[in-house]
Amino acid sequence: MKVCGFSFVRNAEKFSYPVVEAVQSILPVCDRFIMNVGNSGDGTLDLIRSIPSDKIEIVESTWDESRRKNGEILSEETNKAFDSIPDEYDWAFYIQADEIVHEKYHKIIRRSMEQWLDHPEIEGLLFKYLHFFGSYDYLADSRSWYRNEIRIIRNNKQIRSYRDAQGFRINDRKLNVKPAEACMYHYGWVRPPEIMQQKHVNFNKLYHSDKWVDRKVNHTRLYDYSSVESISRFGDTHPKVMKERIKRLNWDVELDENKKSFKITDRILNWIEQKTGKRLFEYRNYKLI
Numbered sequence: 001m002k003v004c005g006f007s008f009v010r011n012a013e014k015f016s017y018p019v020v021e022a023v024q025s026i027l028p029v030c031d032r033f034i035m036n037v038g039n040s041g042d043g044t045l046d047l048i049r050s051i052p053s054d055k056i057e058i059v060e061s062t063w064d065e066s067r068r069k070n071g072e073i074l075s076e077e078t079n080k081a082f083d084s085i086p087d088e089y090d091w092a093f094y095i096q097a098d099e100i101v102h103e104k105y106h107k108i109i110r111r112s113m114e115q116w117l118d119h120p121e122i123e124g125l126l127f128k129y130l131h132f133f134g135s136y137d138y139l140a141d142s143r144s145w146y147r148n149e150i151r152i153i154r155n156n157k158q159i160r161s162y163r164d165a166q167g168f169r170i171n172d173r174k175l176n177v178k179p180a181e182a183c184m185y186h187y188g189w190v191r192p193p194e195i196m197q198q199k200h201v202n203f204n205k206l207y208h209s210d211k212w213v214d215r216k217v218n219h220t221r222l223y224d225y226s227s228v229e230s231i232s233r234f235g236d237t238h239p240k241v242m243k244e245r246i247k248r249l250n251w252d253v254e255l256d257e258n259k260k261s262f263k264i265t266d267r268i269l270n271w272i273e274q275k276t277g278k279r280l281f282e283y284r285n286y287k288l289i
Helices: 019-029 044-048 068-082 103-116 191-206 210-216 242-249 262-274
Strands: 004-011 030-037 057-061 091-094 099-101 124-133 136-141 149-155 159-162 167-170 177-188 230-234
Touching: 004 019, 004 068, 019 030, 019 044, 019 103, 019 230, 019 242, 030 044, 030 068, 030 230, 044 057, 057 068, 068 091, 068 159, 091 136, 099 103, 103 124, 149 167, 149 177, 191 210
Parallel strands: 004 030, 004 091, 030 057, 124 177
Antiparallel strands: 091 149, 099 177, 124 136, 124 149, 136 230, 159 167
């Protein structure tokens, strides 16, 4: 069994993406890694080159700024990396630049890929998600945050990144998947408030015109972390590759775990989920079989 990781990134230093940690977190289960580095205004390319591994192959890309509607440019860049994976690889392990895999899951992930290798009806493996918010101490836990995503797929080039790189499909058909029995740690909302605000504005520009962003997005200096619907305190360990980044935390975010800012409908649905463990009307971009 041969496994190739893949990802894309642009302006990783400017917007404080933990992309080095992301790559390092899955290298132990990959035989090779394809990184698509977009045209950046900072040292992103040198940052990726600095990762001490001969498994990594860099593909350089220029983003098509005309493909901003609905974030489709993100899928386009994902597909560029995926299409660079040679046919000899069985599985393709996708990770975004702000996602990290805890080392405790490495053997489990490898075992899942081996288990379903000779079952071609299984087209991908599904990961659970933890969404860190504000700092490394808090998790966003309302139903507005996705709970599962496909992160390992067959090396079948009929599979395409879907919409804004949310998941994968074949000719708009949902992939048939099995759970990887592993969790992805998502740190996309853990940044200094001023960098988080810059990233928030920039990210909206991948979906909308500049005029729309100017009208609709709050252009304050600092991101308002208090706007989150619901948070809980994280009481477990972080992946080892995040140790040094966590040490460098230099901002304070105090969030109220008791504060719940739900609309009436979401309050009812959240109560049902807490009592039953079932998330009603959940969007699923996959078919669990």
